[in-house]
Amino acid sequence: MLLNVSYNESEVKEKIEATVGKPFPLKERWSMSGVGSPKLLISSTSIDIHNLLILDNNLNTCNIELRPKGIILRFRSLLETYALIIPYYKLTLYKGKSEEYSIYKDHQFVKVLVDTKDTQKFFSKLKAEKAKKKAPGIEDP
Secondary structure, three states: OEEEOOOOOHHHHHHHHHHHOOOOOHHHHHHOOOOEOOOEEEEEEOHHHHHHHOOOOOOOEEEEEEEOOEEEEEEEEOOEEEEEEEEHHHEEEEEOOOOEEEEEEOOEEEEEEOOOHHHHHHHHHHHHHHHHOOOOOOOOO
16 A cells, blocks of 8 residues: 555554554664665566656665565655555565565565665565464464
8 A cells, every 4th residue: 555644644554553553662673783774776666656756856865664564665756655555464575686575465566675684684584474473264273
């Protein structure tokens, strides 16, 4: 789900919290060594996100926030902030070229360049969090 999160609207906040959960408590953030990614450079996107990014001439960057049940990928276009809300069971990660990760949710995707050790460490943390979570409705035998 792609949402405009520029304004403090309770309906939008409720949608986000219902999909990916509330933010981690401070103590848990410390134990995880942070839940946010460094600034990521966007290399390509799906058409709906691309149409938002081409509205201005700024450098296309994003960041990712980990939540208990998914991630929030945020980026800016013009003076607005947009968020791609992805629950873990719909998140697909691909490591493309040596310095590129692809983040997919259904038909939407964002490809980002991974150029530092901090960024690689964040994606390792993201993969570990995704592995901990299960799809809804799947039970252990």
